[in-house]
Amino acid sequence: MYRLAFAGSDARTGARRLLAPLAAAAVLTALTACQSAPADAPDEGGGANEESAAEAPAEGAATAEIATVVGDEIEIFAEEGGEEVAETLASPNDFGADRAFLVEQNRGEWLEVLLPVRPNGSTGWVRSADVELTGTDFRLEVDPEAFTFTVFDGGEEVRSGPIGTGESETPTPPGRYYFTELLQPSDPDGDYGAYAFGLSGHSETLETFAGGPGQLAVHGTNDPDALGQRISHGCIRVSNDDITWMAENLPIGTPVEILG
Template sequence: MRRSLMPRGTAGTLPALAAIAVLTAATACSSSSGAPEEPSGEVGGAGGAGEAAASEGAHIATAVGDEVEVRSEPDGGEVVHTLASPNDFGADRTFLVRQVRGDWLEVLLPVRPNGSTGWIEADDVELTVTAFRVEIDMSEFSFTVVEGGEELRTGPIGIGTAETPTPPGEYYFTELLQPSDPEGDYGVYAFGLSGHSDTLETFAGGPGQLAVHGTNDNSGLGGEVSHGCIRVSNDDISWMAERLPLGTPVEITE
């Protein structure tokens, strides 16, 4: 499990965290700037909001200011969260868009409980689109990266134990971290997820946030070995880090 940052000025949550690598939109196939052509109704997300939405891809909202207010309802709803940007790891605050209603976006939130949504103003973010998504099948101990309708890469995974299970659900990547020790427990890269453990309220000083990360021990792949995170090989997480933007939807199924 990826922990959250400890108090500023102290060691990070990944052992001796050295840098934060935030993916750019340099790859034309992964994302493109601009709002949806018809900004209304449901749009593509981790779970797929219909065939038309799935063909468009997932819509990612990235903050353009230093904070984003999240409301319970569009246009005048109560402010339920105020989320800073960059986030604690220095990555631009991102959200996965579920639907668009005029000048408002319903987005998936990186907060407890898992699956929480809220409404943000479109003017507070920049919209991009990605055709990528990650499908994680815990029953098969495998992941698949899909672009549009094409399967690009698949591989084995390690998941949470019975005491600290990996919660199924719809998530997205919130930051990309690069540990200073590539031979450590977290491997060469770790993508933070928008979700949290259902059994651990805290973990090593943090809020029990989930991650998809590499590993220094491939023998754990194909089994129940983690505190809730998804482990993949260092080769697989490196491949993802080179291609997948922040905001990429991740669907975890049992």
């Protein structure tokens, strides 16, 4: 019968003899037990509407200036430095939003601004002292022919998605506009979706609509399947996800260019 190496009076001697093989066993265990963690899989890209990689800034992607009225009303003049008031607009506007304009020209004491009145594209002059100036690098470009919108931050495309545009009898008029106010409808599942940005432009075929002056807007929808079609009375419809993103990122006064 074999005698175990560490039995009886030979225990210490046996222990020493076991040291080398135990050490070898420990080293072998360490080598085989250690496993490197698998390399993290690279993140998968998101949906088509996720923020895209930065591109080279386009030429001419200048910061837009936004003029917000500081008083209860503002006088609009037909000419720079003019003495005759062409129009007076109240602030806040009919929805209760601070009156704001997109600045077309900054001449120091005087600003030429885009007006939220008919006909579309109307401009006027205001005193710089009557407004507070801010800026934004965002702009929204709408392509009715392609049924798409694109939001740019400077020269970088940051968001895009499908749109619904006006039917043939109530077309979406091309032109340069800006966001005049942001509304949150009481029913997010209604026709205007989760949010609605009013535009400075108006329908060229409807003088009034739903009790309003025929004002254009960019808003969500409860019928996303209708996007990609001529379906509206002039407004630009986008998905509720897209309008929610806009509501969280785009300020009042953001320029909107509807191609055509």
